[in-house]
Amino acid sequence: MTTPTTQTPTGNENGAARRRHMPQPQELMAQPIDLPRNSSRLVTALSKYAVVIVAIVLILVFAILNPGTFLTLDNVKLVLGSNSVALILAMAGLLPLIGGEFDLSIGYTLEISTVITAVMSEAGAPLPVTLLVVLVVGAAIGLLNAFFITVLGVSSFITTLGVGTVVSAISLALTQGQILITGLPQPLIDFAQGSLGPLPLILIPAAVVFVILWIVGEFTTYGRRLLAVGLSSRASLLAGVRVSWMVGSTFVIAGILAAFAGWLQLGRVGSASAGVGPSFLLPAIAAAFLGATTIKAGRFNVLGTGVAVLLVAVGVNGLELNGAAYWAQPLFDGAILLLAVGTAQLLARRAR
Amino acid sequence: MQQHDALTATGLTKRFGPRTVVRGVDLTVRAGEVHALVGPNGSGKSTVVKILSGFHEPTSVERLEIGGRQVDTLSSARVAADLGVRVVHQDLGLVPELSILENVALAAGYETRGPLLSWAASRRRCAVVLEQVGLHRSPDTLVRDLAVWERVAVAFARAIYDGLDKVSLLILDEITAALPRDQVVNVLEVVRTVKQLGAGVLYVSHRFEEIFEIADWVTVLVDGSVVASAPIAEFTAPDLVQLVAGKAVEAAAPHGEVPLGDALIDVDSLENDRLHEVSMQVRGGEIVAIIGRAGCGRSALGRVLFGLEKASGTIRLNGRTFGRPSVRSRMRAGIGYVPQDRFGSGILPAGSVKENATLIDLGSVSRAGMLSNRAEIEQAERLVKEYDVRPADIDALMTQLSGGNQQKVLVARWMSRPPKVLVLDEPTEGVDAGARATIYRLIDRLRRDGSAVLVLTSSIEEAMQLGDRVILMSDGRVIDEFSGSRLNEHELEQALLAGTTSTGTAS
Numbered sequence: 091m092t093t094p095t096t097q098t099p100t101g102n103e104n105g106a107a108r109r110r111h112m113p114q115p116q117e118l119m120a121q122p123i124d125l126p127r128n129s130s131r132l133v134t135a136l137s138k139y140a141v142v143i144v145a146i147v148l149i150l151v152f153a154i155l156n157p158g159t160f161l162t163l164d165n166v167k168l169v170l171g172s173n174s175v176a177l178i179l180a181m182a183g184l185l186p187l188i189g190g191e192f193d194l195s196i197g198y199t200l201e202i203s204t205v206i207t208a209v210m211s212e213a214g215a216p217l218p219v220t221l222l223v224v225l226v227v228g229a230a231i232g233l234l235n236a237f238f239i240t241v242l243g244v245s246s247f248i249t250t251l252g253v254g255t256v257v258s259a260i261s262l263a264l265t266q267g268q269i270l271i272t273g274l275p276q277p278l279i280d281f282a283q284g285s286l287g288p289l290p291l292i293l294i295p296a297a298v299v300f301v302i303l304w305i306v307g308e309f310t311t312y313g314r315r316l317l318a319v320g321l322s323s324r325a326s327l328l329a330g331v332r333v334s335w336m337v338g339s340t341f342v343i344a345g346i347l348a349a350f351a352g353w354l355q356l357g358r359v360g361s362a363s364a365g366v367g368p369s370f371l372l373p374a375i376a377a378a379f380l381g382a383t384t385i386k387a388g389r390f391n392v393l394g395t396g397v398a399v400l401l402v403a404v405g406v407n408g409l410e411l412n413g414a415a416y417w418a419q420p421l422f423d424g425a426i427l428l429l430a431v432g433t434a435q436l437l438a439r440r441a442r
Numbered sequence: 443m444q445q446h447d448a449l450t451a452t453g454l455t456k457r458f459g460p461r462t463v464v465r466g467v468d469l470t471v472r473a474g475e476v477h478a479l480v481g482p483n484g485s486g487k488s489t490v491v492k493i494l495s496g497f498h499e500p501t502s503v504e505r506l507e508i509g510g511r512q513v514d515t516l517s518s519a520r521v522a523a524d525l526g527v528r529v530v531h532q533d534l535g536l537v538p539e540l541s542i543l544e545n546v547a548l549a550a551g552y553e554t555r556g557p558l559l560s561w562a563a564s565r566r567r568c569a570v571v572l573e574q575v576g577l578h579r580s581p582d583t584l585v586r587d588l589a590v591w592e593r594v595a596v597a598f599a600r601a602i603y604d605g606l607d608k609v610s611l612l613i614l615d616e617i618t619a620a621l622p623r624d625q626v627v628n629v630l631e632v633v634r635t636v637k638q639l640g641a642g643v644l645y646v647s648h649r650f651e652e653i654f655e656i657a658d659w660v661t662v663l664v665d666g667s668v669v670a671s672a673p674i675a676e677f678t679a680p681d682l683v684q685l686v687a688g689k690a691v692e693a694a695a696p697h698g699e700v701p702l703g704d705a706l707i708d709v710d711s712l713e714n715d716r717l718h719e720v721s722m723q724v725r726g727g728e729i730v731a732i733i734g735r736a737g738c739g740r741s742a743l744g745r746v747l748f749g750l751e752k753a754s755g756t757i758r759l760n761g762r763t764f765g766r767p768s769v770r771s772r773m774r775a776g777i778g779y780v781p782q783d784r785f786g787s788g789i790l791p792a793g794s795v796k797e798n799a800t801l802i803d804l805g806s807v808s809r810a811g812m813l814s815n816r817a818e819i820e821q822a823e824r825l826v827k828e829y830d831v832r833p834a835d836i837d838a839l840m841t842q843l844s845g846g847n848q849q850k851v852l853v854a855r856w857m858s859r860p861p862k863v864l865v866l867d868e869p870t871e872g873v874d875a876g877a878r879a880t881i882y883r884l885i886d887r888l889r890r891d892g893s894a895v896l897v898l899t900s901s902i903e904e905a906m907q908l909g910d911r912v913i914l915m916s917d918g919r920v921i922d923e924f925s926g927s928r929l930n931e932h933e934l935e936q937a938l939l940a941g942t943t944s945t946g947t948a949s
Contacts, residue, residue: 310811311804318801321790328787329801330773
């Protein structure tokens with residue numbers, strides 16, 4: 091005989107009509123950690139700050155293992171510089187997730203943005219024009235996503251996968267399968283690879299994006315309404331929130347941010363090619379999910395996502411310093427996501 | 443096993459940190475008895491149920507026997523199930539797209555022949571169990587095609603599928619709370635059947651009418667302690683209300699004491715697939731109850747008024763006509779709405795009390811799009827304090843609140859900027875007497891401030907208590923109106939019966 095089905099306090103109690111039967115971010119995420127008061131403070135703090143603690147432990151471990159290399163100025167600069175693009179892209183992925191939707195097209199948007207910038211620069215377009223164009227393209231991709239999702243009611247999972255794949259085809263057509271390295275804009279390369287004292291210059295736009303999103307997420311009515319939509323779009327609608335508008339806007343912003351990240355990425359690596367999108371997508375989405383287990387556990391949040399990006403960056407860098415191969419990055423991305431999300435879920439369950 | 447008591451618990455105690463939720467509760471459920479467990483929201487009923495079904499371990503217990511077996515600890519739901527504890531929740535846990543058989547088998551498994559499963563044998567066995575609970579349906583019927591009460595019966599069938607001899611204690615946790623009231627009688631019939639088969643039933647409910655109808659014994663829990671436990675014959679309804687609600691119950695304001703204003707909202711021949719020629723006027727300072735059975739169109743009317751559904755005809759508010767349906771424009775014009783589906787459409791379940799309290803009027807706690815933390819906390823705390831939301835913690839998640847307290851938040855949040863017209867759909871469904879009194883007080887206060895209030899309800903009691911006027915709907919039409927001397931329980935009941943005999947229900 092069965093175990094009777096008791097709902098956990100956070101369970102979805104009624105079969106509230108879901109618009110679609112595709113995975114929704116909230117379902118795939120660790121349940122909000124709703125610790126009863128009998129759990130010890132330690133457990134509470136551990137589960138809330140697990141990601142932060144792991145990041146600190148990693149830094150300490152690698153600092154001890156690599157006394158001469160890890161905590162050097164050059165290495166810190168390298169870690170921050172090479173993850174600024176990842177941070178911006180994670181912010182792009184985060185925003186739709188807060189509203190309860192996936193954007194799987196951001197990796198491809200980043201990709202086409204590097205490609206367009208390279209192609210236009212080779213043809214002699216001035217740098218500001220390339221920036222303007224890619225931002226418009228990013229917004230257009232976001233609008234297309236928004237149209238399918240909010241007007242036609244297609245699942246965001248499917249929509250963004252489809253739109254992203256089409257975008258990747260355009261990237262391929264533009265590069266004709268080549269790696270573009272000629273005629274790239276030198277000022278962009280100088281900026282993206284340069285530094286101001288101890289800080290890499292590219293960290294500046296990333297930090298600006300991060301701070302703006304943090305403010306938007308925490309202190310604005312827009313952020314609050316978006317959060318509400320992510321928690322229950324039906325209840326938000328009945329509370330007077332323009333749900334479609336909110337959801338649509340997140341895709342447009344995500345497109346713009348991803349395009350901006352791609353533009354910077356061209357300067358960072360000094361080349362553009364089609365096919366790099368997917369390798370950017372997973373870490374960004376993973377960081378958002380990992381971030382949802384910390385700071386504001388159970389919710390997608392900007393600070394948590396920032397910490398998650400940092401954790402992955404430190405981990406990969408440390409492994410590489412210890413001679414790990416080129417596959418260290420994806421291994422670490424995947425493993426750390428499973429570990430952290432699993433731990434958070436376990437703690438939450440034990441505490442019930 | 444039937445010679446034993448289904449459940450004997452003494453000194454059952456549960457603490458969550460510093461908070462004692464259940465204190466030294468003694469509870470005995472005899473086999474073949476329906477034992478009602480009642481109490482206000484937050485009295486510890488759910489915790490008792492969760493302990494007995496193995497989801498919480500008790501902090502301490504002197505003696506615990508289930509089906510005559512001494513139990514040291516109920517460490518998991520599996521252990522509880524092995525001891526013969528079966529739980530049916532308000533949320534029945536059925537999959538609508540699957541058949542009755544498949545739903546039952548989800549839990550109990552199929553009959554097998556060798557390595558293969560035998561559909562014929564499974565179907566036969568399922569049919570036998572359905573017969574036991576008095577549900578005359580083919581096991582192949584899809585659950586979504588069943589009336590709500592029939593689904594409850596399926597959940598019962600699933601609970602007793604292993605044979606009633608294996609069931610020592612059947613816990614029914616608010617199973618009628620989400621049920622249209624006219625189907626409650628069917629469910630009670632099923633409960634009676636199961637009881638006659640010899641099961642001990644622990645029946646948790648807010649609805650006193652059905653307790654008097656079904657229960658043999660009543661235990662009243664307040665603040666985690668048993669305040670009364672006796673055969674049902676020793677209680678009268680007012681006693682029970684008094685015990686459960688304590689001093690919280692105050693009668694709603696006497697009708698007619700507030701001077702009525704002009705017609706605030708004027709609805710003229712609304713027509714869509716669920717409404718036919720619905721016209722009515724509600725004046726400022728007036729509470730109109732719209733009553734009718736499930737499917738009579740009252741909820742559709744509410745949705746149309748709030749711009750959630752289309753209908754032809756006109757809606758005028760203060761003389762102004764509305765265009766296309768849009769929630770935002772209705773809200774701006776001064777219409778408020780509290781939906782029936784509290785969990786699915788009302789609250790942000792994983793949101794805090796504060797976030798839920800301020801969502802409909804974020805403008806008042808922000809400037810130029812920037813939230814003012816202080817203003818927001820102030821507004822939420824005022825709401826929690828003024829309307830007695832428990833726990834009085836604006837950072838508590840909504841899911842940590844009982845249904846009654848969630849509803850208080852949903853109604854009270856309109857008070858920060860009172861709407862001209864407030865539409866409430868089944869505002870006190872699944873809500874205890876104390877919370878109901880608070881909600882009635884809120885409604886009364888709105889009316890005193892000159893708002894028009896529409897209460898959509900299936901309860902005669904509620905319509906009588908709140909309505910200055912009661913409008914009866916059936917089949918999407920307004921068929922009668924009661925006010926003055928005609929506004930009495932007897933007439934309403936007659937009309938309600940008469941008005942629906944022609945339409946019937948899903949059963």
